[in-house]
Amino acid sequence: MLKRNNRKIWNYHPNLPIQTAPYFNWQPQPLVTFKWLLNLWLPITERGLITILSIFTWIYFSPSLNRCHNFSLDWIAEIYLRNFSIMFLITGILHLYFYSFSMQGKVLKFDDRELATNSRRFTLKNQVWDNMFWSLGSGVLVWSSYEVLLMWGFANGYGILIHWENNPVWFVSLFLMLPLWQAFSFYWIHRLLHWPPLYKLAHSVHHRNANIGPWSGNSMHPVEHILWLSSVSIHWLIASHPVHVIYYLQLQVIGAVTSHSGFEELLISDKKRYALGEFFHQLHHRYYECNYGSSETHWDRLFGTFHDGSEKGLEKIKKSKYKI
Numbered sequence: 001m002l003k004r005n006n007r008k009i010w011n012y013h014p015n016l017p018i019q020t021a022p023y024f025n026w027q028p029q030p031l032v033t034f035k036w037l038l039n040l041w042l043p044i045t046e047r048g049l050i051t052i053l054s055i056f057t058w059i060y061f062s063p064s065l066n067r068c069h070n071f072s073l074d075w076i077a078e079i080y081l082r083n084f085s086i087m088f089l090i091t092g093i094l095h096l097y098f099y100s101f102s103m104q105g106k107v108l109k110f111d112d113r114e115l116a117t118n119s120r121r122f123t124l125k126n127q128v129w130d131n132m133f134w135s136l137g138s139g140v141l142v143w144s145s146y147e148v149l150l151m152w153g154f155a156n157g158y159g160i161l162i163h164w165e166n167n168p169v170w171f172v173s174l175f176l177m178l179p180l181w182q183a184f185s186f187y188w189i190h191r192l193l194h195w196p197p198l199y200k201l202a203h204s205v206h207h208r209n210a211n212i213g214p215w216s217g218n219s220m221h222p223v224e225h226i227l228w229l230s231s232v233s234i235h236w237l238i239a240s241h242p243v244h245v246i247y248y249l250q251l252q253v254i255g256a257v258t259s260h261s262g263f264e265e266l267l268i269s270d271k272k273r274y275a276l277g278e279f280f281h282q283l284h285h286r287y288y289e290c291n292y293g294s295s296e297t298h299w300d301r302l303f304g305t306f307h308d309g310s311e312k313g314l315e316k317i318k319k320s321k322y323k324i
């Protein structure tokens with residue numbers, strides 16, 4: 001366990017130094033890469049469940065494209081209410097499980113501290129209320145707006161619409177490749193958000209949360225929501241289908257909920273069952289000027305902003321020129 005001046009820095013941390021994806025290692029490691037990818041998808045993983053959820057969302061809870069030629073309240077409200085429900089239910093259930101009812105205690109919880117109450121740092125003086133306000137108020141609105149725009153675009157012949165029957169290989173490949181685009185673009189958008197004027201205006205709202213919980217994931221200023229989710233615009237350029245748009249946005253939004261849960265895994269019958277939190281990003285919330293991307297890209301290693309969680313890693317980051 002990592003200690004500083006004999007005090008525990010974390011309640012729990014994974015084995016250090018933390019690892020990043022082997023995709024871009026100088027020496028190709030096909031077997032290690034295959035194992036890494038397999039872990040991301042099987043047996044029951046977040047990525048697999050979001051794939052199923054997005055297909056389910058498209059089939060049962062989305063307006064058909066022929067209703068989306070014009071912007072009208074009926075189909076737009078359907079998308080908005082469905083997204084509001086997804087955000088409210090998934091984040092709410094995780095919060096109740098881990099924090100309200102403390103079902104797992106502090107087992108596999110990174111940060112020992114409780115979520116803040118009676119703190120002037122937060123809107124409504126309460127971390128959870130603050131986080132819910134920004135997630136449900138701004139997050140759902142921006143998330144739904146991007147989806148509405150793309151649905152309207154596909155319905156009117158903008159973008160390149162494909163169907164499962166005609167392009168099955170590309171159709172399936174996109175589910176595998178979009179997470180890489182997400183990781184690739186997130187680093188750059190996040191670095192931009194740490195540019196002092198933008199940090200002060202927008203990103204500081206997200207960074208009120210040095211300690212994080214599920215509601216912190218989407219707790220952002222509207223300007224940050226607009227920039228962060230803008231990478232979905234790739235669907236104007238590549239051949240895809242509305243289900244890929246739904247998948248990509250759910251990957252972003254639900255991924256943020258779980259990666260900020262504060263716990264590494266969900267335990268069922270005392271066994272590690274379902275990977276949730278990312279220590280990689282938890283380190284960013286604690287130390288700010290490190291780990292702007294995710295463990296799936298090499299950008300942080302390449303640009304000297306990678307903190308592997310160790311004491312040595314922290315010293316390196318402290319000396320780094322990247323300061324906010």
Ligand SMILES: [Zn+2]
Pocket residue numbers: 206217260281285
């Ligand atoms: Zn965060």
Ligand SMILES: [Zn+2]
Pocket residue numbers: 190194203207284
């Ligand atoms: Zn940040």
